Amino acid sequence: MERRTGRPFKADGEAKSVRIIETASRLFAEQGYAATSVEQVVAACGVGKDTVYRRFPSKLALFEGVVDHARKKTQARFQATVAAQTGDVMSRLRAAARWLLSTNLDPTLIAFQRIALSEALVVGQAVANNPHDPIMDRIVALIAEAQAAGALGAGDVRFLAGQMLNCIAVGPTVDAMLGRSTYATTRAQNAYFEKAWALFLDGARARP
Template sequence: MTQKGGRPRKADGEAKSIHIIETASRLFAQQGYAATSVEQVVAACGVGKDTVYRRFPSKLALFEGVVEHARIQTQAHFHSTMAAAEKGDVLTQLRAAARWLLAVNLDPTLIAFKRIAFSEALVVGQSVAGNKHDPIMDRLFALIKEAQRTGDLAPGDVSFLAMHLLNCVAVGPMIDAMLGRTTYASTRAQNAYFETAWKLFLNGARRGAS
């Protein structure tokens, strides 16, 4: 549907942009950055070349759009997860955040994008890295600070504890997945790893631990 003068409604334009981004996301994840061309995205989308280039004037701009879309979706999923955990105490909420961190760092599409960021660092690394505000880490910091206030965690540098938690629960499996292994592909395997990693974090962070 169009407005007067044949101009598409804003919603139609946004839907088309999302369609292009989702198609590009699939191709980048399946083929990598170097092997994916804008022309392939155009063909897969079934839209005109000008339609894509008006929104994304280069392949790098298209990949930036893909990464930004993934970032927004990831944040929305995190907020949904945490909303479901808000009735619990602070350690229950922190545990939910930690379990989410493991799952999201094993997401196949995000793993593919991380591979691109590493393998194509000279092309896309600086462009997509950015020092953008991260509400997910802000929430993690706040939960750790609150757990320290309640005495559930020992006093200490909040950012250090947050990085320690991230390393405990997510970094090892993420590297494993980036190397093409499927060690933690199943929910059962993730749960087993997480239980051990979570206990390790708590035993090192609880008040009075030696």
């Protein structure tokens, strides 16, 4: 009888972990943290209870896994978006800013932020900002490059990055978290973005 190597077992284990995470992501987003149980996740994903608990020994550990998975996917999409831009630095910075708006309005991420607020004492650490944020680091680098090219005025690059994020994404994100659909369509997002981007540039653009 032919012996199986370790690779198929590893691939099967990774597939099960992804199935658990994706199922839990959907249930947490649809129902919230308090209303979702590990038993519901087990039933919905078709993986044995022992298998789930070996990977995630508690509901909090499962939610932390969900948030970490979402964070990694978001970072990968951001890097792909920036890498696809071939224009000058301001074109790349603009694309990154537009991506920030649409990503911060993603329904699943909005749901996770609602959970973070409503269950802050329970899940606060799961969604706490990481000391190292590759997305913000890349935006900081783009702003520094734009300053070096004379397209943006001098100033603290991290402060400018934070102000860009506030200008572009914070208002619509709060609006969505309150259950409104003001920016649910691409057309509405585009209209808002053009105004917000112009406002950011008016404050940050190099002066003659």
